[in-house]
Amino acid sequence: MPRIELEYFAQLGEQAGRRAETRETSETTAGALYEELRAAYGFALPAGQMRVAVNAAFRPWTQSLKEGDHVVFIPPVSGG
């Protein structure tokens, strides 16, 4: 199973209780991985209210994942 590097920002970091982790997963897309994590950590936000970045670039939720990919789920932003 590929190992994925995850980093959590804002409320996701709080809900996951960590800022980062390396995780083995059998899920093959970013969207499916989010659902797995949502079940594990109880993330409040549905994927439809977020975006996902793979290797520091925005990608569609259907993006397939491979060993070593760096994945960040992007909750609604609030900078400025």
Added chain:
Amino acid sequence: MPRIELEYFAQLGEQAGRRAETRETSETTAGALYEELRAAYGFALPAGQMRVAVNAAFRPWTQSLKEGDHVVFIPPVSGG
């Protein structure tokens, strides 16, 4: 005849060849005084393209003048 304090700005100063003067005049309104000066100095601008200030406040061209009034003709402005 009342004596009027005049100050000239921008192209009016150049055309009058002076920055200020005290002038006795028999004219009784700001508009008539401008025509007198226009004849004397050859001011290029018609009154219709300008405004007039008496005692440092914008006034209508029909403003009557009295001894010691300070009059400035305001060519189109170009600050900023």
Added chain:
Amino acid sequence: MNRFLIADRAVDIGALRETLLKPEAGGFCTFEGWVRQTNDGRLVSAIEYEAFAPLAISEGRSILDEVMERFDITAICAMHRTGYLPVGDLAVWIGVAAPHRDAAFKACRYVIDEIKRRVPIWKREHYVDGQIEWVACHHVG
């Protein structure tokens, strides 16, 4: 806070900005006018600004009063230079603090537009070729 200045020498704009820092403001917009090296295709070396100061100040204050009334802003300051300014020099500075950014932007824009339209200040451009000319008006004064 509402201040309009005519200055015959360089002003510390960092100090002007500091007078506008207010804990109830979340957005701050400034506009600066700089002497540009070209105008209408001609090479400019400097601009000389002349103001009828008493009226420029009272007209400037009227503009700032209008802005305080029309826009939801916290504090505002504007400064216009007079004298001989070489290319690159700061000719005008406007700073507006407001609770929210929309009012800060709109108020700042209103002030520079109105200064150009109504404040008795005139500029004479000095060109690289040695010519000197009073600039054709933005507007009837």
Added chain:
Amino acid sequence: MNRFLIADRAVDIGALRETLLKPEAGGFCTFEGWVRQTNDGRLVSAIEYEAFAPLAISEGRSILDEVMERFDITAICAMHRTGYLPVGDLAVWIGVAAPHRDAAFKACRYVIDEIKRRVPIWKREHYVDGQIEWVACHHVG
């Protein structure tokens, strides 16, 4: 000139401004976002900003590239803070130099609007009553 910075400590904005001084620019517009003492009626003591820096920087650069293409401007720089910022602190700074003021204002406004809409930065408000909350989004990220 087109630079987007994420900074984890205070930045000298006078120095940022100086990088934008260009003899071909006649208008310069800045926007600053400050930590405001109230939000939605609650008393704020500080805001903590968190950024996913690599993506924030590339997204910020995309915004500045768009601006250089869409508006007639000369130079632009934007900076966003991360970390713990008490009331009054500078959270964001944008400066735009342009030949004419209209483009400077519009480009500056575009940049702050797009930063708020798309750059992966999040804020957590600290309230005077001791509560701490991630702020409900401006927009879907």
